[in-house]
Amino acid sequence: MKTCCVVVIGHVDHGKTAIVRALTGIETDRLPEEKKRGLSIVPGYAHASYPSGIVDFIDVPGHEDFIQAMVSGASGARAALLVISATEGFRAQTLEHLEIAAALGIDEVLVAVTKSDLLATAEREDRMAQIRHALTETLLVDVEMIACSALTGEGLESLHSRLEALITQPSQRVAPPDAFLPVDRVFSLAGRGTIVTGTLTGGALASGAQAQLMPPGVPVTLRGLHTRGEERETVQAGERVAVNLRGIAVAQIPRGAVLWSGGDYRPSLCMDVALTRPARGAPTLKHNEQVRVLLGTASTVAQVRLFKTETGGGTYAQLRFQKPIVAFAGQRAVLRRLSPQQTTGGAIVLDPQSTPVRPNDTLRIALLAAVTRQDISGVAANLARAQGGAFSLKQMARLMRRSVEAVQTAFGQRLISLGPGLVTTQGNITDCTFKITTALTSYHIKHPLEVAAPRSVLSGLKVNPELLTHAETVALEIGLIRAHGKRLALSAHDPVSLLTPDQHRRMSELEAMFANAALTPPRQQDLAQDALDRDLMALLLDTGKLWSLPNIALGQTIVCHRDALDAAAAQLRGAFPPPLSFSTSQARSALSTSRRVIVPVLEYFDTQGITLRTNDLREMAPDFAVPPPDAT
The missing domain is CATH 3.40.50.300 (P-loop containing nucleotide triphosphate hydrolases)
Structure with a gap:
């Protein structure tokens, strides 16, 4: 009908x-x-x-x-x-x-x-x-x-x-994708309970369905529907309807409440709007002016914050309310002066769940222009620019006045999921990957002798965290970058190839010093502590020629040559063939080293399965190979 x-x-x-x-x-x-x-x-x-x-x-x-x-x-x-x-x-x-x-x-x-x-x-x-x-x-x-x-x-x-x-005639009015009923009357009937009435927009309502009443944000059940004096199982958009509610009392329903079902309608203190043609003879709205906003069945006061567009006009504005109010994108409002009471014009809600921004926020202004045109690609691009390359499907659907499914259909395969409800496009992933490689390149130029950069170099990128993680994963998979423990580097970065002949010679001297020392390595503080030696030591550690082992009990870290650890494991296996057990003291004597060294060496062997520890005794595993410690 x-x-x-x-x-x-x-x-x-x-x-x-x-x-x-x-x-x-x-x-x-x-x-x-x-x-x-x-x-x-x-x-x-x-x-x-x-x-x-x-x-x-x-x-x-x-x-x-x-x-x-x-x-x-x-x-x-x-x-x-x-x-x-x-x-x-x-x-x-x-x-x-x-x-x-x-x-x-x-x-x-x-x-x-x-x-x-x-x-x-x-x-x-x-x-x-x-x-x-x-x-x-x-x-x-x-x-x-x-x-x-x-x-x-x-x-x-x-x-x-x-x-x-x-x-x-087909309706030209903008309607939400789901049922939205601004409540204009509230009363109770004996034997039935709470009744609300209104003109339904958006989708249909069905008897027995669940819905929400905002405010106060209470879930309700639709006990029954009446229109034109008849009980109905369903009511379509555009009809006057009385809804019998279960789960709420008359006193809980304020003026301007909205009954909705199936959508994402939430009370908000801030809305972005497009101002429509002012009423004849009405004064021009001023920035920060307080006005009465008549929206649906609600009447409330808001502060008007005019956006500064390129032409200097006030086409777009933010309405900042004194109390939360519910609306849908595309809904119309009437603006009136507080004193003297006078209609000044209208407004079209562009984003009913906005956030406060400055009047000269160019990103927000560009987004609102795209929303006004209902340009889905423009809305997606501007949301991505404002939110670090990713955006919420729910937000996109709200601004485009469509369902989430309709937005996904419109984009086809162009949307890439980053997690529940969060999406991006291939272009944004490409841009993010470029930012990652640019940041790593900059770090490598400043620190050419470091094998990898700390991940903190990416923290300054203005990129959505989920997008950053996704782009990093893609860059690793295609071999554009490599992971070095918790650090990252360009795959093409090779600090050893950048050493000068003098630096090569000094690094060889440092490596030989540790190789010759075997399990009596020098303390790092005993080495020359100029910047070059520190960089070269770090490079030896990063390339796996030297290994760093912590002594947790003493709160110290020792550095050994990798060949020394291979030799120590072989020596212990020869001295204590399995299943012969040995103590820490016996291992220290067999390797002719100190407790400062033997404790972190054995603890490392324990973690790698080279030695098998039972209480204070150990035995060598039947088969083993000495892997390098995890890089940091």
């Missing part, structure tokens, strides 16, 4: 409620005060059935004191029926209601000139011409005007015909 939601707007006392009653047979003024005062205070609801479907009417208050109620009712509408009294013509609230409808993105408008039966033919023609002239200064230059009367029935047939035509 096709439906269309139409908001009935216009100046107070111009006959909105009467024309709805004439069209539907339903009285929308329900409150005693409304009947007593003869004007609408809260939105009223009615519907009319046609062969093509159903039109739901929202009769909103026309008095300027009830603008919030008017916006609340109009926010879910697809079209508007503008009611203008033939006896009074175009008035202040006629214009303001039109401007609010435009700010809310309601472009389809029908004009009903009511009370036409009260004017003579010539007077009626003059009034129609006056109204037409007034409309030329709005967006409704060529709109059809239908003269009608709720009392005589004149023009109602034409109105019915135009209204039915709206049902079959």
Whole structure:
């Protein structure tokens, strides 16, 4: 069944409620005060059935004191029926209601000139011409005007015909991918409990389904759905609906709450928006100005932070709220001055879950421009630039007003997963790999005698950590870089080949010193401690010619030549063939060394399975080879 939601707007006392009653047979003024005062205070609801479907009417208050109620009712509408009294013509609230409808993105408008039966033919023609002239200064230059009367029935047939035509027209309103119901009424019924009502946008709601109410962020169950007085199993987007909730009390539901199902809607204190055409005669918004934001059924105060674009204009802004508010990307809002109360224009929510940035943040401005164009490649590129080369699929889906699955389908194989919900592109991986190799190249130039660079050289790269890990893995797999323990180096980097003849000679002298010392190695502090010797010692250790062994008990480290360790293992095997056991003291005597040396040597042999330790005794393993210690 096709439906269309139409908001009935216009100046107070111009006959909105009467024309709805004439069209539907339903009285929308329900409150005693409304009947007593003869004007609408809260939105009223009615519907009319046609062969093509159903039109739901929202009769909103026309008095300027009830603008919030008017916006609340109009926010879910697809079209508007503008009611203008033939006896009074175009008035202040006629214009303001039109401007609010435009700010809310309601472009389809029908004009009903009511009370036409009260004017003579010539007077009626003059009034129609006056109204037409007034409309030329709005967006409704060529709109059809239908003269009608709720009392005589004149023009109602034409109105019915135009209204039915709206049902079959495709909606141009932006909607979220999942069910989103701004709550406009909350009450309870005996035997049923909590009831909320609203105009559904986005996806469908189903009885028995789970949903969330934000705020306060409470999970609820949909006990039942009612629309137009009938119980329903499902309700489609665009319909007025009453939802019976389980899991929450009436007192827990604040004004402006949203019932949603299936999406990623979260309360936020900061939203990025595009400012729409300001209301006629309204003052220009100022940076840091406090305004009232009417968004869905919510009314709250926010600070306007204007972005500084290249043209110096204020096309984009951040709204920073005093309390969390829920919205979806593409949702329309109305902005009003606090004092004097006046509609200043509208806003389109671009990112409902933004973060505060400076007004001259060029990356954010570029992102918002791409979001405005709904340029999926541009949005992805700007998110990646702002977030170190990677971005969240949920964030991308939110900005593009699509589901995560739709975003993945749009990109095909171009998205590469970095972890749950985090993606990048091949171009970003290539850029990150280039940054890694550039950082390593720079380090190798500054420290040519070091075999590898500490991973900390990559910490200065402005790259997402998951992307950095992925790009590093790719670079290792293709042989662009190599790992040296916990350090990294370009595969082409060979510090030995960069030594001068004098450096080669000195390194050979140092190596010979340790080779000749066997298991009585010199202490490092006893060696010449100039910068070159330190670099050459580190190079000997990195290339595996010297090995570093810690003596944990003494808090010391000894350095031995690798041949000395091979010889020591062979010597111990000859002195204590398995399964003959030996003590640390016996091993020290067999190798003619000191306790300072034998303890770290045996502990290293233990860790490598060369010796098998039981309490204070050891025996040699049947087969062994001496591997080098782990490089650091």
